Amino acid sequence: MVERDRLRTLSARVGSDPLLVQAAGGNTSLKDAGVMWIKASGTWLKDAASRDIFVPLDHAAILAALERGDPACESCTAFVRTDLNGTGLRPSIETTVHALMPQRVVVHVHCVNTIAWAIRADGEQRLAERLGGFDWAFIPYARPGLPLAAAIQSRMRRGVNVLVLGNHGLAVAADTVEDAEALLGKVVAAVTRPVRTASRIDRAALDKLSAGTAYKPAAMDETHALATDPLALKRGEHAVFYPDHVVFLGVGVATSSDGNPPLVAVPGVGVLIREDAKPAIEPMGRCLADVMRRIEESDPLVALTDADVDRLVNWDAEKYRQSLEV
Numbered sequence: 169m170v171e172r173d174r175l176r177t178l179s180a181r182v183g184s185d186p187l188l189v190q191a192a193g194g195n196t197s198l199k200d201a202g203v204m205w206i207k208a209s210g211t212w213l214k215d216a217a218s219r220d221i222f223v224p225l226d227h228a229a230i231l232a233a234l235e236r237g238d239p240a241c242e243s244c245t246a247f248v249r250t251d252l253n254g255t256g257l258r259p260s261i262e263t264t265v266h267a268l269m270p271q272r273v274v275v276h277v278h279c280v281n282t283i284a285w286a287i288r289a290d291g292e293q294r295l296a297e298r299l300g301g302f303d304w305a306f307i308p309y310a311r312p313g314l315p316l317a318a319a320i321q322s323r324m325r326r327g328v329n330v331l332v333l334g335n336h337g338l339a340v341a342a343d344t345v346e347d348a349e350a351l352l353g354k355v356v357a358a359v360t361r362p363v364r365t366a367s368r369i370d371r372a373a374l375d376k377l378s379a380g381t382a383y384k385p386a387a388m389d390e391t392h393a394l395a396t397d398p399l400a401l402k403r404g405e406h407a408v409f410y411p412d413h414v415v416f417l418g419v420g421v422a423t424s425s426d427g428n429p430p431l432v433a434v435p436g437v438g439v440l441i442r443e444d445a446k447p448a449i450e451p452m453g454r455c456l457a458d459v460m461r462r463i464e465e466s467d468p469l470v471a472l473t474d475a476d477v478d479r480l481v482n483w484d485a486e487k488y489r490q491s492l493e494v
């Protein structure tokens with residue numbers, strides 16, 4: 169199998185694991201003969217094996233632009249190798265993360281276990297206890313695009329092949345697809361946290377609650393933990409801990425259908441999803457539940473600030489990604 173096909177297989181596998189990737193989040197890339205192939209913005213990694221979701225970019229041109237802080241790095245569309253681009257899609261909004269890691273293969277995931285550490289005030293120190301055997305760096309939170317690129321550049325060292333992105337996720341890199349997958353497995357094993365059991369769901373009660381409304385019960389049992397876990401709503405109802413949450417669900421979690429939110433967590437009962445909600449909505453709700461089931465009462469969590477949220481929702485490249493969600 170040629171290398172790009174092996175990347176597609178790995179991407180589909182990683183993209184199908186809800187503890188690593190949710191909806192259109194996460195991305196993979198391969199650098200080959202000066203071309204960096206990266207997942208297209210708005211596409212789902214789990215589809216990588218069944219359709220072409222990779223966009224070719226001029227890697228050296230991106231690095232040169234990053235050196236001069238060129239605003240073109242916000243979307244990286246100017247660096248697409250149009251002569252090779254069969255899809256016509258735009259590159260991932262996280263292209264700069266991949267460009268700055270020198271290794272040939274980069275896998276970036278919104279790993280639930282990593283996020284459960286990366287949203288803590290003491291995240292860097294606590295991760296250092298677990299990642300001591302890795303060449304890793306902690307990158308304090310910055311909005312993807314140029315700000316995140318600058319944050320990575322200021323902490324990047326030769327040999328680093330694992331990045332933990334504060335209030336965001338994980339990136340691993342290696343020179344082969346196989347080595348990248350192996351490294352991902354080792355890092356995830358090192359950061360895996362105990363998970364609180366989710367309460368049993370009273371499906372009959374949820375059916376009754378949603379009957380005759382524009383809502384239906386969430387499909388996955390894990391999503392309902394958003395409403396039944398003792399800490400999920402307590403910590404997450406009014407806060408945003410990582411970018412994709414606010415992009416898809418807004419600030420916090422709705423607990424009533426006032427205003428027709430796409431997802432409603434009915435405290436103590438379960439989660440309802442609006443019938444016409446985008447497919448990303450339930451995976452995003454489940455992600456917060458999965459993260460919070462790995463949090464303890466005393467954990468010192470740090471949410472994104474109002475300014476962070478504004479910068480995310482008003483970023484043009486993010487608006488484009490949203491426009492692709494149907």
Ligand SMILES: [Zn+2]
Binds near residue numbers: 194262276336337
């Ligand atoms: Zn990300």
